[in-house]
Each structure stands twice: as structure tokens, then as C-alpha cells.
Amino acid sequence: MGIAETYTRGRQFAVARPGSVLLALVGIILLYDLLSGLATGQTSFSSVGSLVWDGLMRGLVIGLAGIGLSMTYSILNFANFAHGDFITAGAFSGWATTYLVAGLGRADVGALLLVGAGGSVFGGTLGIGVTGTPLAVVAGALVAGVATVVLSLGIDRLVFKPIRDEDGITLLITSVGVAFALRYLMQFVFGSSVRGTTSQPPSISLYFVDGVVRINAHDIALVVVAGGLMLAVHLLLQMTKLGKAMRAMADNEDLAQITGIPTERVVRSVWVIGGGLTGVAGYMFILWKGTLGFNDGWLLLLLIFAAVILGGIGSIYGAIVGGLAIGLTASVSVIWIPSAFARAAAFAVMIVLLLVKPEGIFSGRSTA
């Protein structure tokens, strides 16, 4: 094990995977830039800390919403472009419930159910927040999950089931149609205005080297809900027969069917689990973000795709890790590049990783 041998191996790696080497170089340069900025005091530790925390929160939303997409992608074999609008649908149904529970008797029922369309009711005036109206928030999150399950099962029955055996591209194009119909139907009903949904949540300031990082109650709520749900999905898929059946189906659907796995029932379970997580993710996204518009889910969708592909399609850990990576990229990249390009940076990371490692970080495992 001499120096020459190490050198030869290093050279072989560089020749075999030039992309990885280049990527590592770029990473080192960026890290050097960040460290020198921190050392000279141009960048403060606390601002980096705040960006990282923001990125982690964004990543949790993306990861939670990405699990459902990853499951349908691996088991039904298509990229579901309607997923973003499932998120929006979950958000609207959940927030209508929250407004109703929090504002019943204080405002017109119709205005509450339309989530204050046209500025008729404001979330801030109702004092909505996880500390102010905990019951309304819990009810909203539950309804968001249930409503999205019902919606995704209904759409599967009407739209996707009749063409289940078609190829992925046919299903993808169909899902674009579903996305259009859903999104603009929601715009028709709820209006196109972006409304504020929450009052200012209480927050604590953590001391961090040279400043403070603010963490508010909605961040905590997001961590608890997303963490809990991710753990629950992990246990469900690892411990139960359903999880095993899903893995079998993701691997080879025909083989799964002839070994007696009721594939249609598994598909329904996928929509139930995926839809529920998606709806709750949509609700928590709005709670964390504090504003709601009919385009929110669609705008998030491309980031979710990036996360799912980054993590490896079908892998739930991949979706979570990919979500965190994409969320962090979108938030932290503003240290180096203008903020207008933050979202572009997240896409660029996805494109680059697709080229370097097209099978994703958690490759080779499906739905586990």
C-alpha cells in the first residue's frame, strides 16, 4: 500500500468519474469561500445558521410531500405532475377547516370556507396559530390529510385506473391534464389572491456564536409532525406485510401479481398513504409559510421532483434526504449567488446529480 498505489487509484477514479471529481472541486471552492467569509467576518455565523434552519424547514416540507410522489413514481411507474395540486388541494381543504373552527361565530361561514377569498376574513385577525388556536390547527391538518386521500383515490379511480397498463409517458401526460383541471378549478373557487393565513407565532431566539437564530412555534410544529409521520411511514413499510407487498410491486408488478399480491389493493394503499402525507405536508407548508395561494403546490412540485430524483425514485429515505438537500440548497445558496437564482440553484443541483449519479443517492432500493 504505497504512495504510488494510492496515486494510481486516485487517477483511475478521476478518469472513470470526471463528473464526481469536478463536483467535489466545486464543493471545495464553495466551502473555502464560505469559511473565508466567516473567518474575515464578511458572513456572520448567525445568518448562515438562520439560512440553514430555513433550509431544513423547507426540506422537511419537500421531503414529506416527496414521499407520496416517490411511492407513486416507483409503484405506478409514472411521474405524477398532479402531485403539486394535490398539495394545494390538501392545503385549501385543511385551511378551510381551520378557518371554520377558529372563526365560527366571528365571521360569515361562506367567507371562512373559502379561506377568506377576496379579503373577506384574515387569518391574522382570527389569531390562527399553533399556540393561539391549537384545536383548529389539528383539525385542519387531519382534514387536509383525509380530503387529499379521498381526492387522490377518486382521481385514481376515474383517471388513472382505466389506463393503468399504459406506459409511463401516457400516464404522465394524463397527470398534467389532472393538474390543470385541479389547479384552475381551485382558482375558480378560491380566487387567485395570495392570502395571509396565520398570526405572528411566538418565537425563541437561540444564541449562535455572533448573533441569534430565530425559531418559531410553527417551525417546531413542522418538525414534530414531519418527523412523526416520516417515522410512522418507515415503521409501516418495514414492519407490515403491506410494506413488503409494495416493495415487491415496485420491483416487478407481474411477478407480484402471480405470487398472489392483490395489486389493486396495494395501489389503493399507496394512494391512501401518499395522499395523506401529501395533504398534511401541504397544510404544514402553509402553516410554516403563513401565506396561501392557488399556485403554491405547483411551484413546490419541481423542487419535490428534484428531491425525489436526487434521493432515488422509490426510496422513502431518499425522498427525505433529497428533500433536505434541495431545501438547504435553495436556502443556503444565497450566500454565494443572488437570491433570484436560489430556486435555479436547486434545479441545477438536481440536473448535475442526474448526470453524475442518475440512479440517485439511495439507489437500488425501492419503497423502503
Added chain:
Amino acid sequence: MSVRDDVSARLPGGDAGLIVAVLLVIYAAYVLIGVGLGYSLRGQLNTIAVLTFYIGVFAMLALALNLHWGYTGLFNIGIVGFMAVGIYVMALVSKPLYESGGAAQVGGLGLPLVVGIIAGMVAAALLGLVIALPALRLRADYLAIVTIAMSEIVRFSFLSGELQQFQLLGERVGFGGGSGLILDFTDPLEAFFGFFGLWDAYLGFVDSFEVLVPNNPKPVVDGLVYGVVLLFFVAAFYWLLKRTGESPFGRVLKAIREDEDVANSLGKNTNRFKIKAFMLGCALMGLAGILWLMTSGAVTPNFFRPRITFFVWIALIIGGAGSNTGSVLGGAVFAALLYQGPRYLKNLVDTVLPNADAPSGFGPAIAPLISNFDPAPLFFYTIDSIRQLQLVFMGLVLIWLMHNRPEGMLGYRKETAAGIPLTAARARGTAETDGGESGGGSDE
């Protein structure tokens, strides 16, 4: 499919005849409705000009997409990105030099329009190359996500303040950022006729319309003439893609679409074919973007949202992927029924019921229906929000098509791979055996 093939075979002129027939039916329907409502001639001509414009742009975009998806099987959903690059680069090159005090915040390089158009097409093709080089190795659905991500990156870039204005070759140029870019180059029609020295003749031609359209006929005539120019471009696209599709190059593309491995094993470097086809399609999309926007006076990045990409996809799927004739028909049907149709319907209802006040939101619209079964407010709200609902309708049409007619009107017709016509009727009297040259002639 055979029924439709028969229809196209029985019409005089074959495919071209079919396109002309469909266009005539569409125009006749619009004119008849207009006459029934008593529109003025000016309004009628305007409607026709706008309709022609959208038929033209959607047909061009569908044709370009057909080269990607129908011929080569490349799932490109970043069409708006190439359109945006086309028009922005064209504006950068062709806008007049910056002068302080003018309406425009930034200038351009002040080169002729033709140079700008070519530069825009080249830029779109180069962007296509940048995407294609790495991404073509990927699965179809990955390419889809990469292209749509690219189109969003393009939009964010043009939105950003950094590219709002910068120095290029010592001139103050830029893309205008979120507030948009004023396209203050020479009027394209003026440049076009001026190039042939016919501008004065054209102005005389416009004046002769005073008889039909009193008071300033120029905008109306301009619109109509620009529509005709677009239709010429459609014909040029059609001819180019037909020639491409029937050439040996096109046969390799179709082989790639059917089975890339087979094409590869026959010694074709499929990656190079795919990259060339992708770049050609991207350049055509850039040109379509230029033609769409260069008469609009200004351009903003948020025009280039992914929905326009999906409009083109719907047009192509209606017409049928894999068929150039189908692409043109799809573009025409999409523009007439799904894109302009609902807006025309709204105008129609506004004419019939001129004093109806639409409620401002869904709440006030639905409340009377629940409380005293009065559906009128909901109806007026529906008509008023037709621009959103037409997108719902497009989504439903797309779902219906994928369920019932995924091949569209004319998709994936059997195309003979031979260079010479094989049917008895056409073969008679055709003695050429030079291959690939005479096959396309009969339809043009």
C-alpha cells in the same frame, strides 16, 4: 385510422387539402357567428386576424415539438424556455442602441431584424445543445423534468436583477428584469416589406382598405397580413420537417423513436442524431417564440410560464404525434376551439347580455344559488372567469384524449420508408429512382 386516411386521400390535394379544409371550416364558423351577432366588418376582420395569429404560432410550435416527440421520441416540456431565449436574444441583438431619455431602460446592439432572428434561433439551438449533451442519456421522464426545470431557470434568469442591464461590446444592453423589455426595434412588417422595397406599395395597399374599413385601417390590415406571414412560416416549417422526416436522417430518427437499441446496433450513432434533431427543434421553437412576440411591443419573463408548453403539447396530442399534417391541424383546432374559442364565447355572451354584472368571487356567486335557487350569479361568474375555466377544460380534454384517442386525429400513420412512391397510382409515370427526392413532392 383508416377512415381518416381515406378522408385525406379523397380530398383534392391530400394532406394540404385536409389542412385547408379544416381552416376553412374554422373560419366559416367564426364568421357565421360574427354575422349572426351583427359584428362590424372591422370586428370580424380583427377576430380573423387574431385567430390566424394563434393558429400560426400553435401550428409552428406543434410542428417543432413533433420533430422532438413525434419523430425522435424526446419528451421535451421546456418549450417556453427555448421561446424565451429566442425572443430575448433577438431583442438584445436587434433593439436600437441605448439613448438616454428614451422610453426603453436598456438598448440593444442595433443590428437588422434578420440578424436578430438568426441570433435568437442560434441561441435557442445552443441552449438545446447544452441540455441535450448530458440529458439525452437519461430516461424519457427524467429528460422531461430536466427540460421543465431548465425552462424555469431561464425564466428566473430573465426575471433577475443581475441581467436587467449590463455592458456588451461597450453598449448598455439588458433583459429588463421583471418589469419587462420594450421591443422598440423597427416594426417587423415594415422591415419585411422595406427589405423588398415594397413598403410604400404596402402603405398604398393599406389605404385601399379605407373603402371596407373606414378610419385607420392600418392595425386591422397589419394584423391580417402578419397572420398570412405566419401561415407562410407554418408552410415553411411543414415543408422543412416533411423533408427532414422523409430524408435518411428522418428515418433514423423514427428508428430511434421505435427502438433506440436497434438503431444503435445498426451502426447509427443515435446520440448525435438525437442531439441534431433536438437542436433543430429548439431553433424552430426559438423562431416561433420570436414570431409570437416580436409584434407585441414588450415582453415580460412571466409570459413564459410552463402552461404555454402544455398548450403546445395539447395541440400536438389533438393533432397526433408523429404526423406533420396532424400537428398543423392540432395547432389550428387548439387555437380555434380551446384557446380562442372560450374567449370568443365570453364576448358572445357579453354581446347578448350586455348589462350583466358578474360577482367578484365564488362566494357571492354561489350564495344566491343556495339561499334562493338563483343560478344567474354563478352563471355570470363562470362566464367572467372563462380564462381560468378554459384551462380546466383543456385539462379535461387532455385526460379524455389520453383515455380515448392517445394517437390524436392523425397520429402515427404508417409512413413508407421508401424514397419513391410505392402506390400504383402515384408510381405510374414516376420513373425516378434517385431516392428520397420525389416522395414529398406530391403533397406540397
